[in-house]
Amino acid sequence: MRSRTVWQALARPDFLLSPWPWRCAGYLLSGVPAGVVVLVVAVVLGVVGGALAPVLIGLPLLAALALGGLPVAALERRRTRLVDARPLTDPHRRPAEAGLWPWVRTRCQERATWRELGYALLFALVLWPLDALAFAFGAGLPVVLIGTPVALATWGDGQEVRVAKLWTVTTWPAAVGSTVLGVLLLAVCCYGLGVIAGARAELARVLLAERASPLDRRVTELASSRVRLVDAFEAERRRIERDLHDGAQQRLVALTMTLGLARLDAPPGPVADRLDTAHREASLALESLRELIQGIHPRVLTDYGLAAAVTDAADRSAVPVDVTMELAGRLPEAVEAAAYFVVCEALANVARHSGANRASVDGGYRVGRLVVEIEDDGVGGARSDGGSGLTGLADRVSVLGGRLALFSPQGGPTRLRVEIPCTPYEPPGNSYGK
Numbered sequence: 001m002r003s004r005t006v007w008q009a010l011a012r013p014d015f016l017l018s019p020w021p022w023r024c025a026g027y028l029l030s031g032v033p034a035g036v037v038v039l040v041v042a043v044v045l046g047v048v049g050g051a052l053a054p055v056l057i058g059l060p061l062l063a064a065l066a067l068g069g070l071p072v073a074a075l076e077r078r079r080t081r082l083v084d085a086r087p088l089t090d091p092h093r094r095p096a097e098a099g100l101w102p103w104v105r106t107r108c109q110e111r112a113t114w115r116e117l118g119y120a121l122l123f124a125l126v127l128w129p130l131d132a133l134a135f136a137f138g139a140g141l142p143v144v145l146i147g148t149p150v151a152l153a154t155w156g157d158g159q160e161v162r163v164a165k166l167w168t169v170t171t172w173p174a175a176v177g178s179t180v181l182g183v184l185l186l187a188v189c190c191y192g193l194g195v196i197a198g199a200r201a202e203l204a205r206v207l208l209a210e211r212a213s214p215l216d217r218r219v220t221e222l223a224s225s226r227v228r229l230v231d232a233f234e235a236e237r238r239r240i241e242r243d244l245h246d247g248a249q250q251r252l253v254a255l256t257m258t259l260g261l262a263r264l265d266a267p268p269g270p271v272a273d274r275l276d277t278a279h280r281e282a283s284l285a286l287e288s289l290r291e292l293i294q295g296i297h298p299r300v301l302t303d304y305g306l307a308a309a310v311t312d313a314a315d316r317s318a319v320p321v322d323v324t325m326e327l328a329g330r331l332p333e334a335v336e337a338a339a340y341f342v343v344c345e346a347l348a349n350v351a352r353h354s355g356a357n358r359a360s361v362d363g364g365y366r367v368g369r370l371v372v373e374i375e376d377d378g379v380g381g382a383r384s385d386g387g388s389g390l391t392g393l394a395d396r397v398s399v400l401g402g403r404l405a406l407f408s409p410q411g412g413p414t415r416l417r418v419e420i421p422c423t424p425y426e427p428p429g430n431s432y433g434k
């Protein structure tokens with residue numbers, strides 16, 4: 001079984017023959033230059049920024065110092081992979097808007113930013129000297145002992161050499177004994193370096209990884225389960241729509257055609273009248289089934305996307321509707337379905353309750369979100385909890401991390417806005433119905 005952390009590797013009998021001692025030494029050694037750079041940059045930003053702060057020039061430098069933990073934390077998340085293959089998750093959230101100022105505002109409001117600043121200062125003042133000290137004694141001293149014969153022959157002219165400035169070696173047997181001692185000490189120190197590197201990586205994980213309390217984890221789990229239920233619900237709706245479209249609807253079409261032909265062939269009389277009545281009833285049933293299928297999950301939404309489905313719904317509305325949808329690609333199926341049914345419900349309410357002469361639907365993908373607004377010139381006074389059917393849709397939107405807002409003052413106009421975070425994609429191909 002392959003070890004993913006240095007702690008697992010330390011428990012294996014082949015630790016000394018594996019790459020892990022080298023990885024531990026590389027982890028500790030790479031922390032030395034990184035820590036020196038962090039210390040120098042922090043001192044320069046602090047001193048220069050503090051000196052120039054009265055004339056406001058130093059304020060950006062002090063702001064850069066406050067956010068200086070971000071690149072240090074990003075570097076440490078990558079460095080820890082040398083001794084810990086487990087992913088060290090980034091705790092920062094994505095800003096709601098694009099631009100430098102929203103990014104700075106979001107980062108300054110996060111606790112993780114200040115934890116990372118504390119880690120950067122700890123790294124610059126304490127951790128890298130400890131890394132250097134551990135590497136010097138754990139790897140440097142054994143290597144010096146192992147190289148004693150070489151040093152005696154090269155620098156000591158075979159007469160005398162001082163080992164690590166601690167003792168003097170004057171004979172070749174003593175030099176060989178120093179080498180043997182160095183090999184044994186190196187084997188022991190490899191384990192010590194593994195322990196120290198593992199402890200350093202655990203400290204980085206504690207301070208830099210995303211923190212989640214049991215309640216937070218429970219909330220995340222519940223949110224994920226709700227999203228999975230929505231996806232399963234949408235899949236079931238599509239299956240029912242497909243079964244009705246390809247099964248019951250086709251049989252009703254065949255029945256209607258058969259009754260129509262029978263009516264044409266039948267001589268005038270009671271039988272022809274009954275066939276005519278049956279043909280009309282079958283046509284009505286077929287029309288009702290088509291409306292039912294459209295309400296379950298419209299085929300145009302699956303085949304052509306949200307813009308086409310909204311345009312189709314607007315064409316079927318009793319009130320004239322202007323549609324403007326700016327979508328460069330397809331959106332996740334659950335997002336498209338939620339937005340579509342919000343539009344359908346809103347247009348139905350416009351026709352039933354608003355007294356409007358005209359409505360509009362404007363939508364597009366803006367800064368990581370699908371935004372759709374439905375507005376009418378009616379009398380206003382609409383309420384989302386007044387039996388309009390929007391309450392369930394609002395819950396459905398919230399499951400996807402979105403929000404639904406209704407603005408309807410007395411006298412109008414009424415404006416319904418839905419925002420759902422999502423990422424567009426280009427589907428590899430549409431095989432639906434083929």
